Amino acid sequence: MTDNAVPLRLHIPQPVARPGDASRFDYLSFVPGAAVQRPEFDTPEPELREFPYGLIRVIGEDNAAWDPGLDPEMMRSGLRAMLQTRLFEDRMFRAHRQGKTSFFMKSTGEEAIGVAQSLALAPGDMCFPTYRVQGWLIARDYPLEDMINQIYSNEKDPLKGRQLPILYSARDYGFYSLSGNVGSRFGHAVGWAMASAYKGACHIALGYIGEGTTAEGDFHEALTFASVYRAPAILVITNNQWAISSFAGIAGAEQTTFAAKALAYGLPGLRVDGNDFLAVWAATKWAADRARANLGATVIEFVTYRVAGHSTSDDPTKYRPADEPSHWPLGDPIERLKVHLIDVGEWSEERHAQLESELTETLRAAQRAAEAIGTLGKSKPSVAEMFEGVFKELDWRAIEQRREIGI
Amino acid sequence: MATMTMIQALNSALDVKLGDDPDTLIFGQDVGYFGGVFRVTDGLQKKHGMQRCFDAPISEGGIIATAIGMGAYGLRPVPEIQFADYILPAFDQLVSEAARLRYRSNGEFWAPITVRSPYGGGIFGGQTHSQSPEAIFAHITGLKTVIPSNPFDAKGLLIAAIEDDDPVIFLEPKRLYNGPFDGRHDQALKTWAGDPTAEVPEGHYTVPLGKAAIVRQGSEATILAYGTMVHVAKAGIADSGVDAELIDLRSIVPLDVDTIVASVTKTGRCVILHEASRFGGFGGELAALVQERCFWALKSPIERVAGWDTPYPHAFEWDYFPGPGRLAKALKRTMENH
Numbered sequence A: 001m002t003d004n005a006v007p008l009r010l011h012i013p014q015p016v017a018r019p020g021d022a023s024r025f026d027y028l029s030f031v032p033g034a035a036v037q038r039p040e041f042d043t044p045e046p047e048l049r050e051f052p053y054g055l056i057r058v059i060g061e062d063n064a065a066w067d068p069g070l071d072p073e074m075m076r077s078g079l080r081a082m083l084q085t086r087l088f089e090d091r092m093f094r095a096h097r098q099g100k101t102s103f104f105m106k107s108t109g110e111e112a113i114g115v116a117q118s119l120a121l122a123p124g125d126m127c128f129p130t131y132r133v134q135g136w137l138i139a140r141d142y143p144l145e146d147m148i149n150q151i152y153s154n155e156k157d158p159l160k161g162r163q164l165p166i167l168y169s170a171r172d173y174g175f176y177s178l179s180g181n182v183g184s185r186f187g188h189a190v191g192w193a194m195a196s197a198y199k200g201a202c203h204i205a206l207g208y209i210g211e212g213t214t215a216e217g218d219f220h221e222a223l224t225f226a227s228v229y230r231a232p233a234i235l236v237i238t239n240n241q242w243a244i245s246s247f248a249g250i251a252g253a254e255q256t257t258f259a260a261k262a263l264a265y266g267l268p269g270l271r272v273d274g275n276d277f278l279a280v281w282a283a284t285k286w287a288a289d290r291a292r293a294n295l296g297a298t299v300i301e302f303v304t305y306r307v308a309g310h311s312t313s314d315d316p317t318k319y320r321p322a323d324e325p326s327h328w329p330l331g332d333p334i335e336r337l338k339v340h341l342i343d344v345g346e347w348s349e350e351r352h353a354q355l356e357s358e359l360t361e362t363l364r365a366a367q368r369a370a371e372a373i374g375t376l377g378k379s380k381p382s383v384a385e386m387f388e389g390v391f392k393e394l395d396w397r398a399i400e401q402r403r404e405i406g407i
Numbered sequence B: 001m002a003t004m005t006m007i008q009a010l011n012s013a014l015d016v017k018l019g020d021d022p023d024t025l026i027f028g029q030d031v032g033y034f035g036g037v038f039r040v041t042d043g044l045q046k047k048h049g050m051q052r053c054f055d056a057p058i059s060e061g062g063i064i065a066t067a068i069g070m071g072a073y074g075l076r077p078v079p080e081i082q083f084a085d086y087i088l089p090a091f092d093q094l095v096s097e098a099a100r101l102r103y104r105s106n107g108e109f110w111a112p113i114t115v116r117s118p119y120g121g122g123i124f125g126g127q128t129h130s131q132s133p134e135a136i137f138a139h140i141t142g143l144k145t146v147i148p149s150n151p152f153d154a155k156g157l158l159i160a161a162i163e164d165d166d167p168v169i170f171l172e173p174k175r176l177y178n179g180p181f182d183g184r185h186d187q188a189l190k191t192w193a194g195d196p197t198a199e200v201p202e203g204h205y206t207v208p209l210g211k212a213a214i215v216r217q218g219s220e221a222t223i224l225a226y227g228t229m230v231h232v233a234k235a236g237i238a239d240s241g242v243d244a245e246l247i248d249l250r251s252i253v254p255l256d257v258d259t260i261v262a263s264v265t266k267t268g269r270c271v272i273l274h275e276a277s278r279f280g281g282f283g284g285e286l287a288a289l290v291q292e293r294c295f296w297a298l299k300s301p302i303e304r305v306a307g308w309d310t311p312y313p314h315a316f317e318w319d320y321f322p323g324p325g326r327l328a329k330a331l332k333r334t335m336e337n338h
């Protein structure tokens, strides 16, 4: 046995700032956009190994190579959906405070991801969401009233009162059912993509996972299968810096980037400014082209920031500086796209203000309609629904137990 | 003696163990600086240091595997799984590894770990924040499963669990964290203040694993319950007018068979109450045991009152939750039948 020169020591990662400290983000290293020229989508993986360490940006970067060249109408659609998402979430957050629902989660600051990807992918593609991409549904014009009915668990709840608010399921909108177990759907995206390939179809899958959740085995299993079978999938890590109260270092961010996790699986990894609508679009398009050409999966890390608390049960000022959101260096995705559109002469402050009041009115009408049906506890689907859907057909237990409560 | 909520009592148990045993440490999602999403580990990192209470990656399998390795080295880790619903990603480690390490290594290695986890429904948590998975652990020989129903027991049982040399699953009924809950969801919430079981000693004490408590003496029927259901049972007994004996099992493995048998032999009737789905639930084991050992004393069939055989449904929580009304009905049926 050899004696160590120094006793071993256990390392416990700590974030750079806690409540009372000055907010800092200097630990995030951003190589300027020019370092990551856009490669052809069919570039072999070994030639792509610098990408996990760069940061793909378009807006304000003069990075013509990655500019997806969207027509202004599409950019305005994106702006509209992002703005609607934010207004929707603010309104539902207040509804929670008023006791109209049991629970809610916001995606404030991360709206570009769900919205741009929803618009960039095709109708038959399937997204395997997290709870912070409801912008996907809003971008595809899923009825707001139905979303609110689900949040209120009322009689018209499309999921019949069985599911927690915001854990939507909307197959026709390319939105797979959300489970409360984080990470558990990442592999489903890969399996769905494999099935599409098996069938010789043309649809690809998009899986989302939070940076904190990359610690789950599900993440590594999904990457293994995606790599082995060249699944036509886009595997997205939304790195919003926080997993409830745990900073990204608890998921391994002190050691490497999340995009770089792709390298060990032989998959391309892109690290992208997640608050840049055009960069999100461009990276998604690149990965989609690759998947559609039978070249397999791409891992994308979107660097972003969770501006709001984790959920309605969370108070982020308990574990991070209260002003941290205002120090976030990559800005606000809505503001950035708005300014970009104004810069290219396709938008104005007046049109923006008008859009905002229009969207607020639409939302108010949807909320009014949902509230006419009822909020949590004031209205709910028939109790018989409680026993439906466990199996395709009711078994004797459900029949007897239903009878026991008199229905 | 101080009055404590169940959260404070659990915090106090962890504080006592961190203080008196340098081999005890705590880790889990959000348990460090933040003190856990239910605040059970609040202040422990500050008081005992980063190395004694720290955040873990979101990886339940990783948390339990690591805890087993630490236990094999000689530490007594107390990992937290944020919700009992999320124990399932760690199930293989608990079943195939923790539960069998001592047996298969002929005593060379063992896993003295205590896995704490908030469990049960009644907080509008939906399917994946409300489950009661105790029966699937009870089925695994080699794991102990403990479920307190009040602050005093919570602290004493948790210290006993940490000091136990076997792996313990310690399920904390989160509906009881801040006060007793009798299932009457339409009435004002009660607090622990004023409840005799909320008088909790500051220092070290244990409540032994495997010793049930007789919460109420009675002569006409025996009710077997644990966790939140102990409080529901009290309300149900009051509603029924039946003079029932109420037994709080406190731990389902080890199980206090003697107390159960003595009571049912005395009363001749048995009603089993738990929140988990009925089919294949732990009530089935209890019913079989009572039937095997008390058959000739039974005056009526054993009754089970439990959650329905569906996942825990968000909007129908109170239709699913076995409340005092359902228990009272079962008690009356037991009496009328025979």
Ligand SMILES: Cc1ncc(C[n+]2csc(CCOP(=O)(O)OP(=O)(O)O)c2C)c(N)n1
Residues within 6 Å of the ligand: A130, A132, A180, A181, A182, A209, A210, A211, A212, A213, A214, A238, A240, A242, A243, A244, A306, A310, B029, B058, B060, B082, B086, B089
């Ligand atoms: C399997 C599982 N473990 C734990 C939880 C509790 N939980 C819910 S969200 C969350 C944090 C997730 O963080 P991250 O993946 O970074 O996503 P974000 O919330 O930041 O978008 C945790 C620990 C859960 N829902 N599922």
